Amino acid sequence: MKQEKKPLITSGFTPEEIAEDLAPLVNFQEEGLAKKDLEKMFEKRLIPHFVRYDLPEFQSLYNCFPEEGAELGAQLSLRYNQGVTNWIVSPGGVLLEELCCQALCRLFGLSASADATFMYCGTYANQQAIYLALHRHAERTGFNLAQKGLSGFPNASKLAVAASQEAHFSVRHALRILGLGEQSLVLIPIDKERRMNPYKLKALLEEKGDKREIFCVVSTAGTTSTGSIDPIAAVSDICEHHDVWHHVDGAYGLAFRLLPKLASRFEGIERADSLVWDPHKQFGVPIPNSLLFVRKKEDFDRMAIYGEYFNRKDDPEPNPGFKSPPSTRPLSALPLVAAIRFQGMKRIRERLGAPLKAVRKTWEKLDSHPDFQRLHTPDTGILCLRIVPEKFPAAELDNLQKYIYEDIKKEGRRSVSMTRLNGKYALRIVAISPCVTEEAVWETIISIRRTARKYSFTV
Numbered sequence: 492m493k494q495e496k497k498p499l500i501t502s503g504f505t506p507e508e509i510a511e512d513l514a515p516l517v518n519f520q521e522e523g524l525a526k527k528d529l530e531k532m533f534e535k536r537l538i539p540h541f542v543r544y545d546l547p548e549f550q551s552l553y554n555c556f557p558e559e560g561a562e563l564g565a566q567l568s569l570r571y572n573q574g575v576t577n578w579i580v581s582p583g584g585v586l587l588e589e590l591c592c593q594a595l596c597r598l599f600g601l602s603a604s605a606d607a608t609f610m611y612c613g614t615y616a617n618q619q620a621i622y623l624a625l626h627r628h629a630e631r632t633g634f635n636l637a638q639k640g641l642s643g644f645p646n647a648s649k650l651a652v653a654a655s656q657e658a659h660f661s662v663r664h665a666l667r668i669l670g671l672g673e674q675s676l677v678l679i680p681i682d683k684e685r686r687m688n689p690y691k692l693k694a695l696l697e698e699k700g701d702k703r704e705i706f707c708v709v710s711t712a713g714t715t716s717t718g719s720i721d722p723i724a725a726v727s728d729i730c731e732h733h734d735v736w737h738h739v740d741g742a743y744g745l746a747f748r749l750l751p752k753l754a755s756r757f758e759g760i761e762r763a764d765s766l767v768w769d770p771h772k773q774f775g776v777p778i779p780n781s782l783l784f785v786r787k788k789e790d791f792d793r794m795a796i797y798g799e800y801f802n803r804k805d806d807p808e809p810n811p812g813f814k815s816p817p818s819t820r821p822l823s824a825l826p827l828v829a830a831i832r833f834q835g836m837k838r839i840r841e842r843l844g845a846p847l848k849a850v851r852k853t854w855e856k857l858d859s860h861p862d863f864q865r866l867h868t869p870d871t872g873i874l875c876l877r878i879v880p881e882k883f884p885a886a887e888l889d890n891l892q893k894y895i896y897e898d899i900k901k902e903g904r905r906s907v908s909m910t911r912l913n914g915k916y917a918l919r920i921v922a923i924s925p926c927v928t929e930e931a932v933w934e935t936i937i938s939i940r941r942t943a944r945k946y947s948f949t950v
């Protein structure tokens with residue numbers, strides 16, 4: 492029987508080769524092209540260099556193919572109302588977004604006083620959360636941050652944010668953009684599962700003397716490298732005790748709060764001051780689709796800037812644009828609502844649970860394969876490992892992981908990522924879409940082993 496050849500996940504071409512293919516696309520001309528010729532050109536020259544998120548071999552990053560309901564929602568938004576920040580551009584969109592935010596607060600078990608807003612991405616949501624934390628700190632110091640900026644603080648260089656070393660780099664971006672600089676980041680050590688160590692956080696906040704002014708603690712519910720969930724309830728307790736703003740970055744992991752098996756790991760989010768979630772990561776909704784939640788809806792009042800031509804203070808209708816800076820942003824609520832209503836919560840839980848199961852099963856199976864070092868117990872859908880073939884020179888192991896990563900990338904048949912844990916290179920398998928099965932992850936393991944053999948021949 493003839494074996495079906497699996498489609499490539501991407502071309503695997505070099506930047507130079509891709510640039511050569513794409514150059515004619517940007518050769519702008521006086522005359523336009525027929526739609527069918529345009530389509531043909533993109534199909535021939537561009538699409539082969541895209542990545543197929545819909546194949547089970549895509550196991551590298553947080554990208555997902557569109558879910559059917561989400562696609563319908565996105566089309567409707569594109570056809571009618573794309574923008575949503577104020578009542579004039581879309582009364583239906585505004586109210587859908589507001590109602591969706593309230594429904595999501597309930598879905599995640601947040602209190603009736605909570606609220607949310609859609610944002611462009613998790614990065615900006617984290618940034619805004621830290622800004623809100625700083626704003627509250629300024630109010631307690633006795634001034635309005637929106638007016639005075641950092642100059643209102645007696646000693647701005649003392650201001651600090653605490654997060655684990657595993658926190659996403661968007662926290663560092665936030666500190667740069669807020670003018671605090673990366674010097675204001677205090678790193679909390681992690682445990683062997685790469686979760687924040689709450690005892691170290693407690694000790695830091697209890698330090699006496701001329702210490703840093705920690706105004707915000709960022710915990711991560713699903714870290715980027717390993718998908719580890721920080722001990723959120725313990726961090727919430729500590730932050731409450733010290734009256735420090737607690738921000739939970741659940742950009743990747745918050746979705747798993749919807750799985751009964753994992754829900755207890757998210758206890759404490761209802762007490763956090765703010766919370767970020769990226770439905771665009773595993774809900775199959777188009778980018779951008781991110782949310783920032785706050786425990787008290789009044790917290791968003793700090794964001795409002797009133798306009799003369801719209802978003803007026805005395806507008807009788809709601810304007811979601813008061814809750815974040817953009818005056819133009821998409822109606823992301825529509826694809827999200829459509830995705831949830833089309834699938835129903837039951838199918839959504841199946842969709843979220845499938846990749847987690849694939850990763851967990853692989854991790855268990857690897858226990859009896861000593862040529863693989865498992866670098867953590869997976870909390871969610873990410874597995875980091877190193878291949879350590881018998882008698883392989885220890886000094887070459889880092890190069891081996893890098894070689895495998897590069898070789899797999901070039902081949903274009905599957906996609907894995909690479910990270911560094913404890914200073915050592917590790918291969919990272921991310922199961923994000925529901926089509927990533929246990930078999931597909933195991934094939935990656937086999938392919939890593941096969942590629943490792945190739946390396947042995949080259950050194």
Ligand SMILES: Cc1ncc(COP(=O)(O)O)c(C=O)c1O
Binds near residue numbers: 615659781
């Ligand atoms: C934990 C975490 N926070 C924040 C972000 C940034 O989100 P975005 O890519 O939507 O800006 C990511 C992205 O992967 C992430 O993993």
